[in-house]
Amino acid sequence: MKQKLLSIALVAAGALAASSPFWAEPTQAASAYSASTNAPDPARQIQDWARLFRTGNVPALARAVVPESRWDQLVAAYELQKLHPLSERDRAQYAEKISRLTAPDAVEQLMVEIEPKLEEARPQAPGALMMGMGALQLAATSPESELTDEQRQALQNAIPGIQDWANRTDFLDSTTMRQALGLITEAARRARLDNLDEIRGLPLEAALDRASTMLAAAKQATRLYGLDLDQIADSLTVDVLEMHGESARVRTTIVLFDAPVSFEHDLELVEGRWYGKEAARHLREASRFSVEG
Template sequence: MSKPRLSLQRSGLAALPLLAVLAIGACKREPAELAGAASEPAAAVRQLAHHVRANDLVGFARAAVPPAQYAQLEIAWRENRSRWPLTELPLEDKLAPMLAVLAAKDSERRLGRQFDSQFARQDRDLKAAARSLGLFGVQYVKNEGNYTTEERDHYAQIIRALGEWAEEAPLGDPQHADVTITRLAAAARKTGLTSEQDLAAAGMEGSLRRLSPFFAEAKAVLDNYGLPLDASLADLRTGLVEQKGDKATVRIHYPLAGQEIDTVASLELRDGHWYLSDYLRHVEQVLAAPAPVIPAVAELPANPAPPAR
């Protein structure tokens, strides 16, 4: 009687790999493409997402605006009149000071002490702050600021999703903080960009090239906190809603922090290529600015003595 039992066991074991493949296939399905995914406007948006996922900030900037504007932006950057495309990020005017703080000598110890005294294990307060900031942020982009209707809808969805993520993320965990500070400090030092003078001297393309590894490290840190931005970009889908002449509307759908972001964006055809209308508008505003919008010299205040652990 033992032989049939052994035969049955062997047959069951042999079937395990097949069952595993079937189970994986049943649990993870590729999202269906949106209507009009093969259109040029929809492909243009996916190309931008591809550059961001690849940490190719130079490639993103080149694909986001026509060549003539790109050349003008390089000049404006060196003249401290522009920091585009960094201005598409929140708190872009704090980038150089942040890099300076992270790159400073012994920043790991000083920032670690500051975290311990202000945030360590303050999970309840941090969750409450995240909730409040999320609510305020959604209301702000819906009613204030110089945003298009498309931007207001998109940003509100992003802020809502990030607010819910922040309420669950281990923001007060000292071990996570130590890893984050160590990684970002090392990456900041490698950029060699710790002032507005450094950014101007490196130029737009040079600065973006040197910032790309730091950008990659920042994404990796967020992944460690449960916010995998590369996974969101990998699952981004686009489709064509409407195309009339040199104008098009594209639907954009991607997951973010457990939420499904679903929005639309307008594009314009320039010299045979499609570009996001919002980016074109932002760049035109930057280039039309009559005076420098970024100070040539930015002095950082002296760091106060950190409290003792």
């Protein structure tokens, strides 16, 4: 259990830098280049995304991170599924699942399930932590790992801080778990997620707005375990290394547990917005599929 929680937390933190250049400060080089060409400034775009994440505006963020044509397709598909009537079975299944978060005694019921797992995991925690850190060390030093040299160096920089954080954070503490669940369940109630017909009747952006409350609660919950996603995001900077027509290369750096961790990303322009190469490929494939379909 502790190793799983550690992995989830590290994925959340690492995603800020490794998955995509999400938060950034616009650089003079990028601004000067974009001013002299038709290409938009990738740093300025990313900074806008950062602002939306920090304010917790999920609808605006969702709309900003997909091409306009793709957003229109998502809205159309969302409205189309409303044409299929809900059955009583659909409503009952949804009510059963969502009540695990929205019921007045949701935290108590969840703790009844989780507490035995925490107790079972506690004796194994030291060994699991040792194995987890060993795996990180191996990934950071072995040339046979799937990481690039740059990624291995970034991981080496972060390991001391990660180890210190893991050693001083009790991921299996019942009180902390109860507090985290309290934040999530209270957010689910405030978001009014218990009425499937009501949610289904909302426009897509209004439905996504319910997720803004959940995002804020998730950030609070991770802070209980010593991981401040907003603070990590605040530390992130980006250097635009190259810009050529519809391609660019940037270096992102975050401070993770007092250590700078940097990654480089190749970006491509799709409908006037910058995306990582894999994301750009998927977006183009989805666009072709929609046209052919």
